[in-house]
Structures are given as structure tokens and as C-alpha cells.
Amino acid sequence: MALNKITTEKVRERADIEEVVNDYVPLKKKGQNLWACCPFHNEKTPSFSVSPAKQIYKCFGCGASGDSIQFVMDVEGIGFNEAIKQLAQKYGIEIEEEKAATPEEIQAYNEKESLYIAQAFARDLFVKNLQSDEGKSIGLSYFKERGFNQHIIEKFDLGYALDSWDHLIKSAKSAGHSEEILLKGGLILQKEGESSRKYDRFRGRVVFTIHNLAGKPIAFGARILTQDKKQPKYINSPETAVYHKSDVLYGIYQAKQAIRNEDNCYLVEGYTDVISMHLSGIENVVASSGTSLTENQIKLIKRFTDNVTVLYDGDAAGIKASLRGIDMLLEGGLNVKAVVFPEGEDPDSYSRKVGAKEFQQYLSQHARDFIAFKIDLFAKDASGDPIKRAEIVRQVVQSISKIPDPLIRTEYVKESARLLEVEEGIVMTELNKLLLKTQKDAYFKKKEQENVDSPTPVENLLPEGKKEGGAKQALALQEREMLRLLVNYGFEKVSDELHVCEYLFQETNELKFETPVNQKILKLYKKALKQGVLPEPGYFLKLEDSEIKKVVIDMIAPKHEMSVNWEERHQIYTQRETDDLPKTLYAGILRLKRRVLKKMLDETIQKMKSAGEEEIPELQQVYMELKQFQVQIDRQLGTVIST
Missing domain, CATH: 3.90.980.10 (DNA primase, catalytic core, N-terminal domain)
Structure with a gap:
């Protein structure tokens, strides 16, 4: 059922991007923006940026971007209407519907x-x-x-x-x-x-x-x-x-706030384990409900914390059989600890046996890093047996190899070498062997899949085909750059009487954009001007066209911010494009025209290859004129070599 536009607009006005995102991932302020590890892909260094001023988010790792509504759609895996309804409920907005759906x-x-x-x-x-x-x-x-x-x-x-x-x-x-x-x-x-x-x-x-x-x-x-x-x-x-069972963790609704507050998630197996821990005053706990962990469940945990403590029943054979879960957690970029209960006990039985206070103390005192936990698990079997000790090294290295962060991997190599009483170089050599094999396997699997999904036509391997694709991409990027200047600075003035948008349109009026999405944005901008609307970034972010919204967010979300300390504390001044806006605009226009000329030159060369003798002189003349224009632009840009 389609939603009334009034409802949608009320949600847009009320749904603060910081509040919405902070319900799922903890944000930390850095500069003017807020940052976190992206909830949509695994990473250790935060590349997910939230701009309260612009009311947008942008991940510089995976490219995810949007406003508060798009975020809820992506993070919950729901449609536009459902996201609006969820946000409306959060902010106490009455929902009105229209009968416009198919x-x-x-x-x-x-x-x-x-x-x-x-x-x-x-x-x-x-x-x-x-x-x-x-x-x-x-x-x-x-x-x-x-x-x-x-x-x-x-x-x-x-x-x-x-x-x-x-x-x-x-x-x-x-x-x-x-x-x-x-x-x-x-x-x-x-x-x-x-x-x-x-x-x-x-x-x-x-x-x-x-x-x-x-x-x-x-x-x-x-x-x-x-x-x-x-x-x-x-x-x-x-x-x-x-x-969808693979996307759900039992108790996540009751636990999500506690997980964020404690910055740790206890992972157990069953329903009663979760409930018993709540009775013991521990609420940051979820269960896989007796099934093997999945990637989506791990991503769900990572929305709220980077730290997981896995609780195991006191059964060595069962623990060894479930160690794959630890490797998956490590691979998902989580920091993993483990707690093993006494033999015959599980979180439910042990919490009821010893009481809440002693149970909490047990968890605190027995939480061990996964390296020490894994070594202890196999140590008794390997006592005095060099072959089994070598197998422990391989088991530990297998887990270390799953960690995506190379610095953390290096630290774990040092720690495991110390605990295993072997040379650090031996552990590192084994790790490098495994990493190399994993990379090679992944590479060949990817190539094999690419050949199956889309076998490469022979003509695509020719240099000219490659050049043509590169030229189109370069032109699209330059079109995008002009739009970026238009969207960000359109209503600033380059002179007393001329606005940026007027200047750009005058200089590029004869040019036609080649990329469909760029064409749409330019058309919408001009249409808005005719209607007397100021098409600032927010104008495009209100559209339901997700492709346009993504492109505009890419234009307005800077990856890096200049620290205010550079100027205020250290008196180090850097040049910004707004310091000399006319120069920035002029250079952008020249680069766009140069890319258009390059495309026309390539097309002229292709025509000469298939033209008859009587057509060649005229095409050569066209080519030389185009080349002269390109040389003039290169001189103004300060380009030494024309390509």
C-alpha cells in the first residue's frame, strides 16, 4: 500500500540520521562528522561516515550511502514503505496511506x-x-x-x-x-x-x-x-x-542495547541459556538456537559490538566439533574470547546452580582469548607427542589466518609462539603459507566464476576496445565532477551578477552528457530552476530514485576532513577549492571539454579505419581541428603531453 506523501515528508523531517544510525552501530565523533565500522561489510578501521549537518551516511569502504530512510531499508532488508512505517512508529508519526500501488x-x-x-x-x-x-x-x-x-x-x-x-x-x-x-x-x-x-x-x-x-x-x-x-x-x-533462520539470533531484540552498552556479546546455544543469563543480570546475550553460525548472524552481532565471548558447555568433544564458529567470528572481524563451564554444565544449569553473583564472577574470571583457549583445548592430548604439538600449531595458525587485520594477526603470532614455546618465525612461516594458499584459491575461484558467469568475448580483449571503455569511464567521471560543482556551489556567485549554475550552463550548453544517471541529474536540476526551486543537495535526497541519491551523496560526502587544529593551533593553512571558486570552475569545464574532445577524436579515428578513400581527407581535416582544440585546452590546464 502506497504511503501518503505527507507521512513520508514528516518522517524525513523528524528522522535524525544520528539517532537512527546510533540504534544499530555506535558512532564516534571525529571532526564535523560521526564515524563507525560499517554495518554492511566487515572492516576493522571505521570508514562509515555520518553527517548530521547533511543528514546522510556514506561508507568509503563498500560505497553504501543514503539518508535515514535508506539506512533503515538497507540495515533491516526492508522496502521503502516498511522503512517509513518503522521510522514513523519510532517518532510517533501518524501513518496515512494512498491507494496508488499495483x-x-x-x-x-x-x-x-x-x-x-x-x-x-x-x-x-x-x-x-x-x-x-x-x-x-x-x-x-x-x-x-x-x-x-x-x-x-x-x-x-x-x-x-x-x-x-x-x-x-x-x-x-x-x-x-x-x-x-x-x-x-x-x-x-x-x-x-x-x-x-x-x-x-x-x-x-x-x-x-x-x-x-x-x-x-x-x-x-x-x-x-x-x-x-x-x-x-x-x-x-x-x-x-x-x-529467515540464518538472519536471526534468539534474544537479539532484548539484548541489542545491552550489547552496545557493554561492548561485548555473549554467544550461547539455546533459548533457556539466554533467559537464564538474563535472570543472572546479564542481558548482552544471544543464541544461535542450536544451528551453525552464519555470516549474516555474525554481521548482526557486529552492528552492536566488535567483541564476542562464546560460552561452551563442559564437553571437550563437543567444543572441538564447534570450533568452526570461532573461525567464522574471527573472519567476520570480531575479537573472540571463550568461556568453558565445568564438565556436565551449561550456562542455564550452572547459573541456576551457583546463583547470579558467582555466575557473573565465573564469566569474568574464566574468559580467555581464543588463542589460549584453543591451545589449552588440545594441550592434554599433545603432551609429549611432537606430531600432535605440530598439529596444535597448525590449528592455531588456521584461526589466526581468518583475522582480516594484518596488525592483529602479527600480535597473535607473537602470543601464540610464546604460549606454544616455539620460535615466532615458525608460526609466521606457517601463517604465510596458509595466507598465500587462501589467496591463490580465492583468485582462481573468482576467475573460474567470472568465466562461468560472463565469458569474455575476444573483441573485448583488443586494445582499442579497452581504450574505448576507459574513455567512456573518464568522460563519465568528468561529467560527474561538473555536477558535483553544480550541486555543491550552484547558488554561490562567481561575480556580482553571475551565479555558479548560470556560468556552468553557459560554458557547457553545447555539450551533451553521455551517462544516463548524469543526464537525469542535470535535467532535474534545470527543471527545478524553471519551477523556482533551489535544487540544493537535500532536493535530490528527497527523491525516491536510489541511484540518483547515491550519486549525489558521493558528491557531497568528503572522505577526509581537514582538522581545525592545523590552522588554529599549528598555523598550517591549506588551499580549498572554494578559496578561488572561479578558477576551480574554469578548470573543471576545461577538463570536461577535453574529455568530450578525446571521445570525438577516438570516434574520428574509428571512422577513418572503415572509411573509403574519398572520405579520408575530410575526416583527417576534422581530426586536425579537434586536435588543435585539445592542444589549446592542454596549454590552459598546464598539461605537457596530449593523449
């Missing part, structure tokens, strides 16, 4: 919204069931037995599914939910071979609600309490349009 869009939107509503209904029903006689005697008594108080039960939306084949389906249909949505949401099942036989997925189980980052219920995990060996201990919701 039937297909309306259907897709309505279906997704219906799934969210159906999941919320199921959550409410499961919670309500705890107050039934069956729910009290089975579900509530189980939670109380585990020490879960009413506050925790409400905080995590814990519930109970009655031991009935159709309690949910009947209740949902009475409330107006269709069987189709209940099926698509994974709340009911359909018996094979019987088109009309449908029944509840969750029956006779305690229910754990799974929330998305915004706190909406999107799925459920359910545990059986009887000793029925024919049924699995846990069953979970299937993948749906609103639930």
Missing part, C-alpha cells in the same frame, strides 16, 4: 503484513494459554521450575501450546485469519493427500517466541515436556516471508 504490490504487502499479524496473534494465544488449567499445570510449572519469574516470562513472550490438534487454527479463524496465511506462516500443517485436513504445528509444548530486531514476533521454537522418543525435543517454525 494489485501485485498490494497483494505482496498485504500478505507480509498478514503474516506479521498472524504471528502476533499466535504469540498472544500461546501467552494466554499459560493461564489455562493445562497451561498452568504443565507450561507455567515448567518455567517456574527453571526459575523463570513473571517478568522474564513477559519479557520473552514465553507461552504454551495446548495439547490439541486444532486449538490454534480454530482460534485464529474465529479472529479472522485465513488458513492460507496460517499455512504460509508455518503455524499450521496440512496432511499429505488430504486437502482439507489441517492441524496445529505446535501442540502440547512450551513455546519460545522469536523476535526480529524491531521486536515483532516472527517465529517460534517449542519444547516437548514428555518423554516421547517418537517426537523431537524441539520443533521450530519453518522459513517464511518474515522469518
Whole structure:
């Protein structure tokens, strides 16, 4: 459903970029802007810039850019309308809708919204069931037995599914939910071979609600309490349009603020581990819910912190089997520690056994760096066995090689050499071997994939083809540079009566932009002027064209800021392009004209190659005239060699 433009404009006015981004990544002030490690790709050095003055963000690593609405779209993986609604809810803005969407869009939107509503209904029903006689005697008594108080039960939306084949389906249909949505949401099942036989997925189980980052219920995990060996201990919701298991961590909604505040995330395995740690006063904890870690889950953690502490049950064999998770965390750019509980214990059982205070002390005292943790894990088996000791070195180096930051890798080489009592050079040699092999494998895999996806035509390998592509790219960049000057300085004056935009249009009126997106921006600028609108950067950022917004943000977001201390404290003065704006504009126009001339020269050469003898003299004359213009421009620019 399309949103009323008034709603969209209210959101644009109220949604402060600093507040919105700070909900996901911690920002630190540097100069006039705020900086963080990018939430959209792995990095150790912050290249993600937020400009409160311009209300934009820009990552100089991966190129992501936009305003507060685009940020929510990208970080949550949702559409424009959903982002507007989410921000409207955050800022208490009333949502007004228009009926302007296509039937297909309306259907897709309505279906997704219906799934969210159906999941919320199921959550409410499961919670309500705890107050039934069956729910009290089975579900509530189980939670109380585990020490879960009413506050925790409400905080995590814990519930109970009655031991009935159709309690949910009947209740949902009475409330107006269709069987189709209940099926698509994974709340009911359909018996094979019987088109009309449908029944509840969750029956006779305690229910754990799974929330998305915004706190909406999107799925459920359910545990059986009887000793029925024919049924699995846990069953979970299937993948749906609103639930993708690999993108979700249990407890992330309840933990995100605590993770940011503590600058650390505890990673556990199950639902009850998360809840028990909350009871112990530790809220910065999430669970992978018994599944292997995924890249998207790691990126989700990295939005809030660079530090992870993995909690392991006291089972050496199980720990060794799950070490791949540590390597993935390291590869994701996270700093990793590990805590191992006594044999036979897990976070849930141990916290209940020793109490909150002692449990917190245990975590603090036993958190070990992953290197020391991994060495200790294999040390007993390798005692007195040189072959096994060599294998420990390889295991440790394998993990170090996953760390993207070379300086951190070097420090870990030193530390592991000290702990393993081997020469540092041996560890470094093994590491370099592994890194070289990894790089070679990645290179050949990339080349192989490129050949499969888009085999290179022979003609593209010819020098002239390469030159033509380079010329087009250079021209596009020079067009972009002129637009940058236009967007940033259009209404400044180059003389008492002439504005920058007027000067640029006069000097380039005969030129036609070749790049489509550049054409669009120039056309929009001129159109705005005719309508009496001042097309400053904010004018373009309000458009729904994401390509235009990205290009404009690239134009107005400087990668580096000059420290005020250079001038104020050290009296070191640097020249800025605004110090002599007419000179900057004139040089930009000359470079653009030169690129256009270069393109025309290349085209003339190509025509001469295929022209008949009678056409050659005329083309040569054209070429010489163009070349003379180019030489004149080169002289004015101070270029020594014409290419």
C-alpha cells in the first residue's frame, strides 16, 4: 500500500540520521562528522561516515550511502514503505496511506503484513494459554521450575501450546485469519493427500517466541515436556516471508542495547541459556538456537559490538566439533574470547546452580582469548607427542589466518609462539603459507566464476576496445565532477551578477552528457530552476530514485576532513577549492571539454579505419581541428603531453 506523501515528508523531517544510525552501530565523533565500522561489510578501521549537518551516511569502504530512510531499508532488508512505517512508529508519526500501488504490490504487502499479524496473534494465544488449567499445570510449572519469574516470562513472550490438534487454527479463524496465511506462516500443517485436513504445528509444548530486531514476533521454537522418543525435543517454525533462520539470533531484540552498552556479546546455544543469563543480570546475550553460525548472524552481532565471548558447555568433544564458529567470528572481524563451564554444565544449569553473583564472577574470571583457549583445548592430548604439538600449531595458525587485520594477526603470532614455546618465525612461516594458499584459491575461484558467469568475448580483449571503455569511464567521471560543482556551489556567485549554475550552463550548453544517471541529474536540476526551486543537495535526497541519491551523496560526502587544529593551533593553512571558486570552475569545464574532445577524436579515428578513400581527407581535416582544440585546452590546464 502506497504511503501518503505527507507521512513520508514528516518522517524525513523528524528522522535524525544520528539517532537512527546510533540504534544499530555506535558512532564516534571525529571532526564535523560521526564515524563507525560499517554495518554492511566487515572492516576493522571505521570508514562509515555520518553527517548530521547533511543528514546522510556514506561508507568509503563498500560505497553504501543514503539518508535515514535508506539506512533503515538497507540495515533491516526492508522496502521503502516498511522503512517509513518503522521510522514513523519510532517518532510517533501518524501513518496515512494512498491507494496508488499495483494489485501485485498490494497483494505482496498485504500478505507480509498478514503474516506479521498472524504471528502476533499466535504469540498472544500461546501467552494466554499459560493461564489455562493445562497451561498452568504443565507450561507455567515448567518455567517456574527453571526459575523463570513473571517478568522474564513477559519479557520473552514465553507461552504454551495446548495439547490439541486444532486449538490454534480454530482460534485464529474465529479472529479472522485465513488458513492460507496460517499455512504460509508455518503455524499450521496440512496432511499429505488430504486437502482439507489441517492441524496445529505446535501442540502440547512450551513455546519460545522469536523476535526480529524491531521486536515483532516472527517465529517460534517449542519444547516437548514428555518423554516421547517418537517426537523431537524441539520443533521450530519453518522459513517464511518474515522469518529467515540464518538472519536471526534468539534474544537479539532484548539484548541489542545491552550489547552496545557493554561492548561485548555473549554467544550461547539455546533459548533457556539466554533467559537464564538474563535472570543472572546479564542481558548482552544471544543464541544461535542450536544451528551453525552464519555470516549474516555474525554481521548482526557486529552492528552492536566488535567483541564476542562464546560460552561452551563442559564437553571437550563437543567444543572441538564447534570450533568452526570461532573461525567464522574471527573472519567476520570480531575479537573472540571463550568461556568453558565445568564438565556436565551449561550456562542455564550452572547459573541456576551457583546463583547470579558467582555466575557473573565465573564469566569474568574464566574468559580467555581464543588463542589460549584453543591451545589449552588440545594441550592434554599433545603432551609429549611432537606430531600432535605440530598439529596444535597448525590449528592455531588456521584461526589466526581468518583475522582480516594484518596488525592483529602479527600480535597473535607473537602470543601464540610464546604460549606454544616455539620460535615466532615458525608460526609466521606457517601463517604465510596458509595466507598465500587462501589467496591463490580465492583468485582462481573468482576467475573460474567470472568465466562461468560472463565469458569474455575476444573483441573485448583488443586494445582499442579497452581504450574505448576507459574513455567512456573518464568522460563519465568528468561529467560527474561538473555536477558535483553544480550541486555543491550552484547558488554561490562567481561575480556580482553571475551565479555558479548560470556560468556552468553557459560554458557547457553545447555539450551533451553521455551517462544516463548524469543526464537525469542535470535535467532535474534545470527543471527545478524553471519551477523556482533551489535544487540544493537535500532536493535530490528527497527523491525516491536510489541511484540518483547515491550519486549525489558521493558528491557531497568528503572522505577526509581537514582538522581545525592545523590552522588554529599549528598555523598550517591549506588551499580549498572554494578559496578561488572561479578558477576551480574554469578548470573543471576545461577538463570536461577535453574529455568530450578525446571521445570525438577516438570516434574520428574509428571512422577513418572503415572509411573509403574519398572520405579520408575530410575526416583527417576534422581530426586536425579537434586536435588543435585539445592542444589549446592542454596549454590552459598546464598539461605537457596530449593523449
